[in-house]
Amino acid sequence: MEKGQLLYEGKAKRLYSTAEENILFVEYKDSATAFNGEKKEEIAGKGILNNKITTLIFDKLKSAGIESHFVEQISENEQLVKKVDIIPIELVVRNIAAGSLAKRLGYEEGTPLRRPIVEFYYKNDDLGDPLITTEHIEILNIATPEEVQALYDNGLKVNEVLRPLFQEIGVTLVDFKLEFGRDASGQVLLADEVSPDTCRLWDIETNQKLDKDVFRRDLGNLTDVYKIILARLGGLSK
Ligand code: C5P
Numbered sequence: 001m002e003k004g005q006l007l008y009e010g011k012a013k014r015l016y017s018t019a020e021e022n023i024l025f026v027e028y029k030d031s032a033t034a035f036n037g038e039k040k041e042e043i044a045g046k047g048i049l050n051n052k053i054t055t056l057i058f059d060k061l062k063s064a065g066i067e068s069h070f071v072e073q074i075s076e077n078e079q080l081v082k083k084v085d086i087i088p089i090e091l092v093v094r095n096i097a098a099g100s101l102a103k104r105l106g107y108e109e110g111t112p113l114r115r116p117i118v119e120f121y122y123k124n125d126d127l128g129d130p131l132i133t134t135e136h137i138e139i140l141n142i143a144t145p146e147e148v149q150a151l152y153d154n155g156l157k158v159n160e161v162l163r164p165l166f167q168e169i170g171v172t173l174v175d176f177k178l179e180f181g182r183d184a185s186g187q188v189l190l191a192d193e194v195s196p197d198t199c200r201l202w203d204i205e206t207n208q209k210l211d212k213d214v215f216r217r218d219l220g221n222l223t224d225v226y227k228i229i230l231a232r233l234g235g236l237s238k
Contacts, residue, residue, distance in 0.1 A: 001025065001080060011037060012050070012197060018080070022184050028054075028077045034216040036128050041215070047077040052196040055079060056233045057162070057194040064161040065112075066154065068190035069181060084191050086145050088123040089132075093155045094175040095163065095233070098200050100142040101175070104131075110207070118155045120148075123179070132233075150188050151180055166201065169232035174200035174201060196226050198201025 002099070003025045003218040004017035005015045011033040016025040028047035033040045051073065058070035094117050097107035099118075122140065137143055143151070156180055166173045177201035179192035194209040203210060209217075210225040230236055 001074070003027075010048075013193075022083045024073060024081050024083050025074075026079050026081050028079075028193075030086070032212070032215045034212065035126060039216070043215070043222050045223045046226065049223060049230055050076045050193060050197055051079055051227065052235050053195045053230050054193040054231065056189075056230075056235045058074055060165055061158060061161055061190070062195075066157060066190060068159065069183075083234070084183050084185055084188065086087070086123075086179055086181045086191060087147065087151070087188070087206070089137065089143060089148075089151065089180070090121040090123050090129060091151050091155045091178045092119045092121060092175060093117070093159045094119070095159070095198075096172065096174040098174050099129075116156060116159050118152050120151075121140060121177075147180075147188055151178075153181070154178070154188075154190060159192075162194075162199075167204070170204045171232065172202045172204050172207075174202055176200070196229050201229060 001018045006014060006016055008015040012029055012031060014027040014029060016027070018025050028045045028051040030042050030044055031040065032043045032046060039150040055073040058068045061068060063074055069084050071082060073079045094101055094113060097105065097111040098109045100202060101107065102109045120132050120137060121129045123129060134148055138149055158178060163173045176194065178190060180188050181191040199211055200213060201210045202208065209219060210229050214220055214225050215222045
């Protein structure tokens with residue numbers, strides 16, 4: 001399918017129209033950003049790695065009965081997706097305390113949580129994506145109570161599929177962020193990407209960070225660790 005007009009450019013991806021009204025063309029960029037865009041770098045090969053990893057993960061989720069916007073990978077750094085209206089909520093699911101949760105609760109990073117927890121953040125760059133409650137969501141009028149419940153349930157379901165999947169390849173799924181959107185019929189679908197940009201992934205044996213914290217915290221070469229994830233998921237030759 002041909003790339004049409006550029007519709008939107010985000011920090012990590014560009015979205016284009018296609019000949020089909022409800023299908024978009026996504027191009028993964030080589031940009032790495034952190035801290036709401038304050039830290040920024042071009043990292044050659046990052047877009048290809050995230051496109052391939054997201055493709056593998058959306059495929060695995062589909063096999064487990066979790067639908068997403070993903071249609072197909074069409075090149076090294078491009079994929080087709082269903083057009084959705086993104087709900088401005090970032091859903092974070094956590095198994096182990098790290099990042100902002102460790103800071104907020106005063107937990108040492110790496111402390112296991114008694115059960116997986118779900119958090120909602122308001123996707124709003126100007127406000128710095130603040131943590132919000134279900135009541136904030138209600139007064140902001142950005143999702144219905146039924147949608148909020150669907151997001152919550154889907155977040156935990158995705159965790160139930162991905163946690164063992166990563167465990168099998170020697171990786172601890174510490175936490176991750178999901179985004180959802182409404183398709184043309186109003187159905188809520190998992191959207192955006194699921195990659196080392198949006199998950200914390202630690203090697204089970206060594207606790208080596210295999211995710212974007214390598215970039216955020218200047219811990220080494222980002223593409224080297226993303227390649228480890230892609231290889232362990234069985235996707236290096238694709
Ligand atoms: O920073 P924090 O600890 O809240 O991040 C939780 C998880 O959500 C991490 O896996 C992080 O990569 C992801 N995240 C993201 N995009 C954001 C904020 C967090 O992918 N804007």
